[in-house]
Each structure stands twice: as C-alpha cells, then as structure tokens.
Amino acid sequence: MKPYSGSNLEKVLAAGHFAVTAEVGPPRGPDREAMKNKAVLVKGIADAYNVTDNQTAVVRMSSIAASKLLIDEGLEPVMQMVCRDRNRIALQSDLLGASALGIRNCLCLSGDHQVAGASGKLKGHPGAKNVYDVDSVQLLSILRGLRDEGLQQGGDSIEPNAPLFIGAAWTPLATPEEFRTLRLAKKVDAGADFIQTQAVYDVDRFARAVRRAEDMGLTERVAVLAGIIVPTSAGMLRYMDANVPGVEVPSALIERMQTAADRKAEGIKIALELVEAVRAIPGISGVHLQAIEAEHLLPEVAEAAGLLPRPLVA
C-alpha cells in the first residue's frame, strides 16, 4: 500500500471521481503578479494544475517557484520536472525542496532538447550543454525511492521520506506505436501513479491504445488522464497533426474548424465532445485540459463539460 502523499489529486482519484487537471505556463520573467493572475483565471476548474518546466527549452520562471506561487493562491500544483537541464543531484535536491514547500505532485518528463528553444521569434539557448543524466523512467524510480524508501538514488538516506504523487506522460500514438504500451508499462513499473497523455483528437485510435494498456493490466495500476487541447483554429490543428509527434487529428475536425462561423465556439464544442468521448473509455480516469496561449477558455470548457464544481474530498 503506497503511503498517501497528501495530494488532492490523489484523493480525488482515490475517491473514484473523474479527475481534472489543467496547465499553467509560468511567465518569461520574475513577475509574481503574472503567475498570480493566471492562477486567478483557472482557480477552481481543476483538482491540480500542471506547472511546466522550461517547456520547449525556453527559460521561464522555474516550475518549483511557480508551483509555490500557485500554492500561495490556494491551487494545488503538479510540478513538472524535465531531465534536460539538471543532473540527479539537482533533481533530487529540488524534489526535497519542493516537498518542503508543500508541493505534492510531480510529473517526470525527459524534456525537449534545447534546440527547440530557438524557434519562431525566440533565440533560446541552442548552444547550451544539455544534461540528460537520467531519463524520465529513471526519474520516476528516483521519486519512488525518495517517497517509499527514504533513499536517494546513490543510496544515502533522507529524513523524512518525501511525500509525492508521481506522474508521467504517455504518447500512445507516436512511432513506434506497437511499443508505446510497453513503454507505459515501463513507467508504471518504475513508479508512476498517474499518467497524462498527449492531446487526443482521434478518439477511436486512442481508445484502442487504452484498450491495449488495459489488456496489460496497466489501467488498474495507474490513473490515466486524457490530454485535451482546445482547438482555436484549423491552422493550429493542421500544424499539430503535421508537427507534433503522437497528435493525430482526423480531417473531419480540421474541416469543422475551417468552415465554422464562430471558431471559438466550435473549438469549445469540439473540446466538449472530446471530453465526453474519452470519459466513456474504460480505463480513463480523468482529463488534462490545456489551451495554448488561451487559458481563459478553460473555465468555459470545464463548465460546459459538466466538470464543475470540482469535488472537495476530505
């Protein structure tokens, strides 16, 4: 029996509710107010809120600091942690710090390579030395060691154990598709408690992937939250379909956004349909809501999808 981490997300899932997480991107600067404003915008729509970690290798306020700011605003963070920038010493140190600050959920990711930071108008830091001392699967084990055994990766003890609810990502439709269920199994074996998937648009294909995971007994061991990104234009959907690995968008959806009279309304409608559809898939325990550069849409989506109010679990 895993020790309870103290996380609200964990409680909600344990009580059998359909969970909701949402994403909050930290600002590109030390502005606490900016983080506060984002928090105010989305407060109450989710059980926990992901705080990204220098996503796409663009320097932003650190996820640990931004997570603490969310806590100060009464929101529960899911601190994202990538392997690109810090070695096992720094990662473990940050986890102890995060734990001390009251952060209870952590999502472990490999992280985009630093070349990703130099794109569009941004210069980023493509010349930085990357780390990748450990990968996301190893990081999951490290977190489990800190929580269950009170041990660091190298064997030294910590005092006390660090209470954590451990998350991982899953991209079930990326090449090689036939291996993605096994990779999920690896993450579950390593210590993942909950999973957030890459954005779902092709529900049938996604459902088949979840079924394969179910056949391997994985959905009993881990809570899977389906990723939903609210569409804002046909162009955005086309872009993601072509460029984001694991995102498969049926042409019917692109068509709908293309011909819609009110794009915003249509995007929300599609998001609602997706939430409805994934909710019906056995093995799916919740949704992870995102709106790129448009967090203000999320409360509307959560409301219309019947996900509000979020349960208060003792």
Place this chain on the structure above:
Amino acid sequence: MTGRSRWAVGVRADGQREEAVAKEGSGGEQNRRVVLLYCHRVLRQGESVGAAADSSFGLPIQPVAVACGSSVEVSHILKILADGAAAVEVVTCADDCCSSLLGSRRAQRRVEYARQLLGQAGVDPARVGHTLASDATSAEVLELAVSRAKAVFSEMPGVPKGEDQ
C-alpha cells in the same frame, strides 16, 4: 611525409596584387591567363587544341588536356587561381558519353565545391566554371574559355565590360 614549399605572392598595402613578387612559377603578368582543363575525349576525332593567343580581353588561353574529368581535383583548380590565373574553365564529357561513367559528374561536383570555397574566401566564384561537351571542335572548346573570361570580367569593377577589341 611530403613537404613542399609554396609560392609567395606579394600584395601591396593598397590591396593591389603584385604578381612580380611571385617567387615560383612564371610570375608576373604572364600568369594572368585563362586555363582550359578539358578531357581529351570531348574532342571530335582528329581535332587538337592549340594555345590561342587571345581571348577578347587580351588574355592568353592555356589549354590543358586531362585523361579524365575525374582527374581534376579541387586543389588543382585553386592552385591555378592562386598562381595568378584569371579563370579556369573545366570541360568534360556529356553524361552519357563519359567513358568512366562518373568522371564527368565528379568534375561537376568538384567545380561546384571550388566555387563554394572561393565564395567563402571572398573571391568571385565565376572565376571557375564547368561545361559538358561532346564531339567538339577545337574552336568550340576554346570558345568555352572565352565565355568564362567574359563571365569573369563582366563582374569585375573598373574593367570595361569587354567586347572584341
């Protein structure tokens, strides 16, 4: 281990080239020529290429027959230019006639590369060119060298775009 000394070509402080200072090679204005590197197989049976005294710019053409287009190396081209030649024209057999099958293509790649390097060095890439030919007369081949000179001199500042003298 091989060791070779190279030429010294003096350059005056005002940037004007002083070929008279060259220690090796013919030196001086005598080096200012258009070199024609041609695969001997581009020629029609019985033709042979003699040196042509002028091109339209008063430059001598120095024809050099090679056994195969693939024997032309990038270093040869660059050495010829560094030695003072105004331009180098490489002529090799049209694709389906090349008896070594790829010799011509190799020559083309190497000329492209030489032009790229020249560009990086701040030197006019037009100073080297490549043409495919087959069953050519001596006059036709020499004309290619003349065209090469024209291509170079129409780019050079301060030199009137030449017509025949």
Place this chain on the structure above:
Amino acid sequence: MIFAERKPLEEIVHSLNGYRRVLLVGCATCAAECAAGGEREVETLAPLLQLALENSGRPIEIATAMLEKQCEWEFVEEIAERVRGADAVLSLACGIGVQALAERYADIPVIPGVNTSALTMREELGVWASRCAACGDCLVGETFGLCPIARCAKSLLNGPCGGTRKDGKCEVDPEIDCVWNLIVERAASRGQLDTLRQNRSPKDWSNSGHGGPKRVVRQEMRL
C-alpha cells in the same frame, strides 16, 4: 574515426592575423578519413588561404606538410626542421594532434584549422554519423547493437521519448533516425520486444569524460 570539419574560412583567416610564414600540417589518419585534414584538404586549403589573404592585402607564405598521424611523437618529430622556418603552424588534425604539435613545438603558436566534434563511422561515401559517445560503460550488447547514448539526442536508456516523428526520425533532427525506433524494430524482428520492458538504471558516467580528464597507465607496458 575521430571526426572533424574544417573551421569556417573567415575564422582561420582571422586566426592567421599577423603571421607571415605559416606551416600547414595535415594528418593522414582520422582527419584524412573524414576529408577534413588529409593531403587533399591540405593542398586545397593552402591555395584557398592564399587567395583569401590576397583579398585582405596581407602577404603570407604558406608551406604544406603531411604527417602520418599527429598523435604520435615519432611522426610529430619529422617536421622539426620545417617548423623552424615558420612563425605559426596551422594544424588540420583533431584536437589531440594540435596539442601534440603545440607540446613538441612549444615556442611557436599552433592553431587548429578544424573543429573536432564526434566519433563517427562513414556510413557511405560522403556521409558520416555519430556512433560512439565514449561513455566508458558500453551497453550496446543490451540494445541490440545500437548505441542510445551516442545516437539518441537525449541519451535515453529507456526510450523512445514521445517525440519520435511519424517517419521514424528524431524530433531534434529530421535527418537522423530515432535510434530507439531502430532498437525496437530490431528487438521485434528477433521476437525479443519484451526484453525492452526491463528498466535500465541511471548510468554510471564516472568512467567517461564526466568523471574527469583521463590518465590511464598500463604498468605492464612501461619500460
């Protein structure tokens, strides 16, 4: 082989600033194999530098030499006389060779003319690709003969990440294959896909460059 590429010409020209007699030295081993510093490249670079420097109005004399290897003292010794006539040496060898020349000919500036960047294999004519990262703890036998440290952009041991492109290329560089996709394919073709479920622990990097500059002594080989 140790892979290197010629530095941008402007950089070399700039680094030759002020020198009047330069000895350009190539290496007939790795540098020649990757077409960066062999005889052909030396004989190409010398006239090219001449042409480039003419343009900038600086007189320079460039002499050329070739060594079998620049990382062996016996070969390095061969150019002792020639070095005396120069005020700088431009080496087209990898960083090891450049330093050997600099150590033996400590009175004269030795300038690198190439950037050493990888350990590669020549896949085909004109194409070199990274194969080894000198991690000091080779596990290629466990990954079906494909090295994820050198060939995965994130050096994952439990890959692939979620970024493999649809065509099986790496998200970081569309020209390179996702090596984990190749590993999975190979495992599948041998009916051993299940072995990849086994999670690999964090790597011990201490035997690689991360552990510090190496100095290895084999006493039994010393005189």
